Amino acid sequence: MFNRRAEHFSYEEIARLIEPGSSVLDLGCGNGELLQLLRDTRNATVRGVDIEESMIRECLKKGISVFQGNLDEGLKEYGSGSYDYVIMNETLQVVHQPVQLIREMVRVGRTAIVNFPNFGNLVNRMQLLVWGRMPVNRDIPYQWYDTPNIHFCTRRDFVQLCREMAIPIISTIDMRHNRRISPKTANLLATECCFLLKGSTPDAPIV
Amino acid sequence: MAPPNALIVTPRDYVFGTESDLLVLECGRTLGPVTIRYETYGNLDEHRQNAILLLHAFSGDAHAAGYHSPDDAHPGWWDSMIGPGKAFDTDQYYVICSNVLGGCRGSTGPGSTNPDTGRPYGLTFPVVTMQDMVTAQQRLISHLGIDRLLAVAGGSMGGMQAIQWSVSYPNNVAGAIVLASTARLNAQGxxxxxxxxxxxxxxxxxxxxxxxxxxxxxxxxxxxxxxxxxxxxxxxxxxxxxxxxxxxxxxxxxxxxxxxxxxxxxxxxxxxxxxxxxxxxxxxxxKAIDYFDLGGKYGGLDAAFTDCRSKFLVVSFTSDWLYPSYQSKEMVVALMRQEKDVSYVEIDCPFGHDSFLLETDRQGPMISSFLETVYTDVQSTR
Known part of the structure; x- marks a missing residue:
């Protein structure tokens, strides 16, 4: 959806999470690069959703089926448990109703994969502490008045939200500039966090 | 005057529906003989897998591209989209366009002569439907030696036919491109x-x-x-x-x-x-447009699409208030529920319903990508 970020979460890391031959829905799929990788390396049946026409065009160019739509309108068209995986890659922080969307993701997907920039990482904390200014750095390259990011959270915030929503966390991948780090120090050091969430459909398999 | 090096095309007629082989219409009546006027652009490949049938809208005709003669002032109705290097690339694809049944531009319609009376049919011509138009087109396609179309494509009434094709002949259409159209006409229309x-x-x-x-x-x-x-x-x-x-x-x-x-x-x-x-x-x-209601006919859109095997590209336009985007979306959502392969794009442009004829810079590349994907699929499953 927004590609001004200097780095994105490692697509290879996401690909490793995907069982071969499964179906994948990517919310905010951007230019379809992740879906292309999943299709080509995991033999996945893929579909994307994005709001921008230019991104739809890029997806079609890659032969990826895509729906132009607004995630803020929800996923009511999608049946419960209709996808093996519903992914939201770098998009959580730009949607208006993240809680509703996460609930929808675990309804539609047998497994949901969410990744987002960890606002609680050390650099952000230092910028706020030392300069008293909103963090602007290579992971968050936007000024406060000109940012698509309207719902930042820290890793710990997200864990808390999952607890409140009673969504089981299957596993996490914590990255610091594209290198995996331990979950123990992740809230302070991770620049990117990825959560694998268990779908709420009763017959979802135990992963 | 046509520009130099313009494509000069000659329309052709296919006549079928003799006594033993009448065209059976949805209303139950039969019709014959039937003439279908058509034009073709590009060449059929050796495996006969690159044929695209274009379906014209209400006032269109078989003359989709090129000129009829060097003195011709105007090209075909979708000339901006058809030709070498264009969205419907005639270097790659064999493109066919025919005038619909009931039309007045070379195909049999109410102005044609009724063989029983020797006079024009007028209102004695049977009421035809989208399905009847598609049935007639299918006869033409099979006459041209094509078993399976790479794609059907059309806007507005042409889009209705594209949908009908994928429903009526699920095995004979690899891709369906539906522009500024709907699965049923609403009261306003x-x-x-x-x-x-x-x-x-x-x-x-x-x-x-x-x-x-x-x-x-x-x-x-x-x-x-x-x-x-x-x-x-x-x-x-x-x-x-x-x-x-x-x-x-x-x-x-x-x-x-x-x-x-x-x-x-x-x-x-x-x-x-x-x-x-x-x-x-x-x-x-x-009347054929008014009657078109895919869901009504098949007991719901989902039921209509159950057996479809085509890949779909559905395009709507924000300023189209005749066939508004929500109608395209209804169709797309039904296809999605049926787990069909469908892409949907809503192009934000100001030209109203006519956008599908006028806006080529943005829909062109998407159509071209879609066709390429379908063509690759078709070739790999040969």
């Missing part, structure tokens, strides 16, 4: 069609549809066209093009001789239309 038909039928020259060989109901037909034309545009498009400007006058004349530019434009459009269109065809085709 039916209402506008009714006004058009009323305009024609209230012209005394219409004479119950029996006017061939005499004076034709031009006034009625041109008013029908004016109403239709308004529905193809948008508030913004009309405002930008005409504003409130007066034709050939600076101020109001305070009489009824002055005309706003938009009035003059509609008069012109209505006037040129009668030269190339038959009033009865207007009545028949608009």
């Amino acid at each position: 039916i209402a506008f069609n009714a006004v058009g038909r009323n305009a024609i039928m209230s012209d005394p020259l219409w004479n119950g549809g029996d006017y061939y060989g005499g004076n034709t109901p031009d006034r009625g037909l041109s008013i029908a066209r004016m109403v239709g034309h308004i529905t193809y545009l948008s508030d913004r498009a009309m405002h930008e093009r005409f504003g409130r400007r007066l034709q050939e006058r600076a101020g109001f004349g305070f009489d009824f001789n002055d005309q706003f530019e938009v009035e003059s434009y509609l008069e012109y459009k209505g006037g040129t239309f009668v030269d190339r269109f038959d009033a009865n065809t207007y009545i028949y085709l608009s």
Whole structure:
């Protein structure tokens, strides 16, 4: 959806999470690069959703089926448990109703994969502490008045939200500039966090 | 004059439906012989896998691209999209376009001669539907030696036929491109069609549809066209093009001789239309559009799409208020529920319903990508 970020979460890391031959829905799929990788390396049946026409065009160019739509309108068209995986890659922080969307993701997907920039990482904390200014750095390259990011959270915030929503966390991948780090120090050091969430459909398999 | 090196095409006719082989229509009646006027562009590949059938809209015809002669002033109706290197790339694909059954541009319609009477059919011509048009097209395609079309593509009424193709012949259509269309016409659309038909039928020259060989109901037909034309545009498009400007006058004349530019434009459009269109065809085709309701016919859209095997590209336009985006979305969502392979894009542009004819820069690349994907699929599953 927004590609001004200097780095994105490692697509290879996401690909490793995907069982071969499964179906994948990517919310905010951007230019379809992740879906292309999943299709080509995991033999996945893929579909994307994005709001921008230019991104739809890029997806079609890659032969990826895509729906132009607004995630803020929800996923009511999608049946419960209709996808093996519903992914939201770098998009959580730009949607208006993240809680509703996460609930929808675990309804539609047998497994949901969410990744987002960890606002609680050390650099952000230092910028706020030392300069008293909103963090602007290579992971968050936007000024406060000109940012698509309207719902930042820290890793710990997200864990808390999952607890409140009673969504089981299957596993996490914590990255610091594209290198995996331990979950123990992740809230302070991770620049990117990825959560694998268990779908709420009763017959979802135990992963 | 056609530009130098322009593609010069010759329309052809396919005649079928002899005594033993009549075309059976949805209404239960039979028709024959049937002539279908068509044109082709590009070449069929050795495996006969690159054929694309284009489906024209209400007032279109078989002449989709190129020129009929070097002296021809205007190219076909979708010339901007068809040709070497264009969206429907004739270096790669074999593109076919035919005039619909019930039409007045070379195919059999109400203005054709009824072999039983030796006189034009007029209103004795059977009421035809989208499905009947598609059945006739299928006969043409099979005559051309094509088992499976790479794609069917059309906007508006052409989009309806594209959908009908993928439903009626699930194994014979690899890709369906549906532009500015709908799976059913809603009350607003039916209402506008009714006004058009009323305009024609209230012209005394219409004479119950029996006017061939005499004076034709031009006034009625041109008013029908004016109403239709308004529905193809948008508030913004009309405002930008005409504003409130007066034709050939600076101020109001305070009489009824002055005309706003938009009035003059509609008069012109209505006037040129009668030269190339038959009033009865207007009545028949608009009725076919009114009758089109895929969900109604098959017991719900989901049921209609169950057996579809085509890959779909559905495009709608934000400023199209005749076939609004939500109608395209209904269709897309039903396809998604049926786990069909469908892509949907809503192009934000100001030209109203006519966008599918006018906007080529943005829909062109998407159509071209879609065709390439379908062609690759088809070749890999040979």
